[in-house]
Amino acid sequence: MSSYYADKSYEGPETIVVAMDIGTTHSAVSFTYLCPGSHPQGKMVAHWPGQAHWNGAAKIPSVVSYRNGTAHAYGMDAQKEIEEHADKVAYWFKLHLHPASMLRVSGPRGFEIPPLPLGISIERVYEDLMRYLMENTKRFFGMTTPGGEAIWARLKNTMVIMLATPNGWDIKQQDVLRRASIKASLVTEDTAGQFLQFLTEAEASVHYALANQSFDWLKKGTVFAVIDCGGSTVDTTVYRCTSAKPLKLEETCPSECVQAGGIFVDREVKKMLKNRLQGTPFGDPEVIRIMTRAFERELKPSFDGVKAEYDLIFSSIRENDAQLGIHKGRLTLQRESLTSIFNVVTDQIVNSCLDSLIEQRAKCVVLVGGFAESPYVRHALWKVLNHMGIDLVTVGDYAKKAAAEGAIISYIKQAVVARVVKATFGGCVREKYNKQLHSARKHTVQIYADGKRRVDGAFHAWIKKGTILQGAIAYQLPYHLAWDINTPMDEIKKSLGTTQIEVFAWEGDNVPIWCKDERGHLMQGMRPVFTLTADLSALAGGLHQTNGFRGKRCYRVNYLVCVYFGGTQLRATLRWQEKGGTCESAIKVISDVS
Structure with missing residues (x-):
């Protein structure tokens, strides 16, 4: 059983943190019990049904078998059924979630993804496996923690759940995991925003590597990379050490993720x-x-x-x-x-990481992950990196899942203090006309109810791609709605009842002017992230007339979009004022932004 001990005592609220790494071929779980006054310890779940308890036994096959639409066996027990009943077994199912951008790089001949059992969705497989992993984590916690059963019962509703995901995944993949986590009773619909966290496998792996090796070369200013070679993906993240004691790291550029495991x-x-x-x-x-x-x-x-x-x-x-x-x-x-x-795969790994390593002048590469167990893979990477004057360091305990243990270590240490935003995020708004920016749509200008000339479909950037997040940032963006003074109150109330703002992501390096064309269709390359929605109809009764541009009379409602960027999360909340105080929309959406 693997253990990690913090060098400082914990002084926060009592809680349990559970980290899951559901990989393409294997899965693992780690946890920590945070008790005020104690030194936090990270542990790997090492006892799984149907699996020998030797050499830590921290990994189980990511396999679920089904009978009559119901999960029948998991892990090693389910893997035994692949050979005879492959059509009833979900394996390598993680590939079904990989975005198209990753699937396109699976080699010149493409890659066949094993189909899921008939009538079983990818969300259902994750739900069943998550429930199984949590049940056995609860059992193992009770076995290895004094008074564990009572502690678990007391803290189960405030437990923090961390899910490690590939660098190339974003809000679409996270939304599937979020729904599966709720159905598996890891969190609830109301608590998911607070207690469900996502962490990239690369970031988790760097914590694992640094906690399990002595890196005397890691000093302030050192630039190094972590290459996580997994079952289906290989993630590369470049870091700069901003402090050696205490250890603090920041990402220097957006991570790379290639489907080449x-x-x-x-x-x-x-x-x-x-x-x-x-x-x-x-x-x-x-x-x-x-x-x-x-x-x-x-x-x-x-x-x-x-x-x-x-x-x-x-x-x-x-x-x-x-x-x-x-x-x-x-x-x-x-x-x-x-x-x-082997060369087909190693060539893809090298091609995916080489530019970042050269541009950022990395001094060293830390190699982690199950596929890094291969001597041929290690030598192929060493040969290329050595020619460039870059050292290769391996973390050789391959019986473990680096991302699972590293996720818990990251929660305890919080060493990575800066991350790079992977895309430009912002809202779609009705913008005040600017003849320098919006001249191409001059013919679409309309006089808004507040008297100002405006154009539809403009992109209002909240945070730009490549921004380095130092810890967390939060700010409030003012928006408003306005109606002509002659608008019937019923119409205003109906409009207030469906107040919303669409949020989009832009992968390009520039900041676009538009998110939609003149017909209201999305501009090419603009990706929908979520829509914030709120019912403001209760405000209709208290509306007052106000003076708009050049004294034009109108009805107006002001509201705020409160944006939070921290870790790998984007949270946006629509907030407004009522007589009883400040209110927030019930919908809070979380996205992977870095």
């Missing part, structure tokens, strides 16, 4: 075996599955590309076929056939 090697090896053994007794799909599993377990973690030939042990010593290169249950594979498969 270990499962792509597995899939290509399976194709190679099918082509080689086709038309022979060993070409049976069942035999191919056994060989592929043997490769995943034994040969992939040990392949180094040094020898001319490698043996894949897949059966008993009675299996022999000299023509196929099978001797005593061992299939001989040539180095060239394996290196060509």
Whole structure:
């Protein structure tokens, strides 16, 4: 069982924090019990049903099997059913959530994603697995914490849940996890905004790496990168050390995320075996599955590309076929056939991170993640980085899930104090006409109820891409609604009842002027994030006439959009004034912004 101890005592409110890393091939959970006056300790859940309790046993397969539409088995128990009932098993399901931008880089031949069981949605799979992970975390907490069952019962409704996600995921993927977390009873609809947090796998991994290795070279001003080689994605994040004691880090540029993890090697090896053994007794799909599993377990973690030939042990010593290169249950594979498969993936990793490392002048790369277990991957990266004068450091405890443990360590230490915003976020507004900015739409100008000339579909930037967030920032943006003095009150009340502001993200490096074209359609590249909605109809009875531009009389309502950027979160709340005080909209939306 892995443990991390903080060097300072905790003085905040009593709580439990649970961190989940649901990976493509394996999942893991860590937790900490924060008790005032004690030194926080991070622990990995190390006992899972159907799995031997040796070597920490901190990882379980990310697999769920179903019978008659109901989850039947999980982890190791479910993995055993893949070979006979693959159509009833959800595995590699994380790939279903990868955005199109990541799927496009899965290699020249594309990548086939295993289908989900009939009638089972991706949200349902996450819900079932989250519930299973939490049930076993509760059991393990009770086993390893004095008075654990009573503590868990007392704090379960205020528990903080952290979910580690790839750098390339954003609000769409987080929304699926959020809904699954609510259905799995990890949080409620009302508490999700407060107690559900998202953390990138890369950031979690850097905390894991720094807590489990001695980095004497890490001094103030040092620029280094963390490359997290996972099952389906490889994330690269570059940091600058702003303080060594206490340790504080900031991101120097937006992270990179490429779909080039270990499962792509597995899939290509399976194709190679099918082509080689086709038309022979060993070409049976069942035999191919056994060989592929043997490769995943034994040969992939040990392949180094040094020898001319490698043996894949897949059966008993009675299996022999000299023509196929099978001797005593061992299939001989040539180095060239394996290196060509590995190179497709390692080339993508190098291409994804090289520019950032050069531009930011990184001194060192810290390599973490299960796929980093491969000696060939480590050597391929070392060869390129060494040529550039960049050191490569590995964190070699691959029995663990770096992101799961690192997430808890990050919560305890809060070392990463600055992050880079990945896109420009802002609202779609009716902007006051500016002839320099809006001349292209001069013909669309309308006189608004307050007497000012305005244009629709303008983009009001809240925070710009590339902004470095030092801790958290919050500010209030003033907006207003206005109506002509002759507008019927029923119409005003109806309009107030559906007050809303649309929020968008722009991935480009510039700040656009428009978010919608003249017909009200989204501009190319503008991505919807969420819509803030509030019912302000109660304000209709207290409306007063006011003077607008050049003395034009109108009705006007002022409100605020309160924006919070902190960690990986964007929160926006619509706030207004009533006679009884300040009120907020019930909808608070959270997005991954950095």
